[in-house]
Amino acid sequence: MENSLQQRISKAKGCFGGPYNCSQSVAAAFTDVLGKDEEEILRLMSGFGFGMGGERSVCGAVSGGIFVLSSTVKDPAQREELYDKVYYFISQFKKLNNGNLNCLHLVGADPTEEKFQSVCPVLLEQVVVLVEKILISDS
Helix, strand or coil, rough: CCHHHHHHHHHHHHHCCCCCCCCHHHHHHHHHHHCCCHHHHHHEEEEEEHHCCCCEEHHHHHHHHHHHHCCCCCCCCCCCHHHHHHHHHHHHHHHHHHCCCCCHHHCCCCCCHHHHHHHHHHHHHCCCCCHHHHHHHHH
């Protein structure tokens, strides 16, 4: 891992504080792992924010984390090990958030911009920490 955990957290929060959504922000924090240009990562993840295009389902930060974990698969036809990692990641995220995974339940039914700015950076940090932990355990 070329970036420190604190650098990844700062990068994710900085992107989110700028024009980028939660999924873009998490993925951008792992450009070194993804091996892609940051602009391409931001483009690829743009539709996953606000619970997948604003649908309020799976948290965009979680989607970004799954994207990062998926990028480490050597043989995409062999997914069992990846599924184990993703399952672990989601279960740990849910433990931190009262069993919730969906944007609707994490930020509420009618969130204000202030609500997003107070809740989402915490979720971003949780995801970055969990993904980093999984990646380190693989190395």
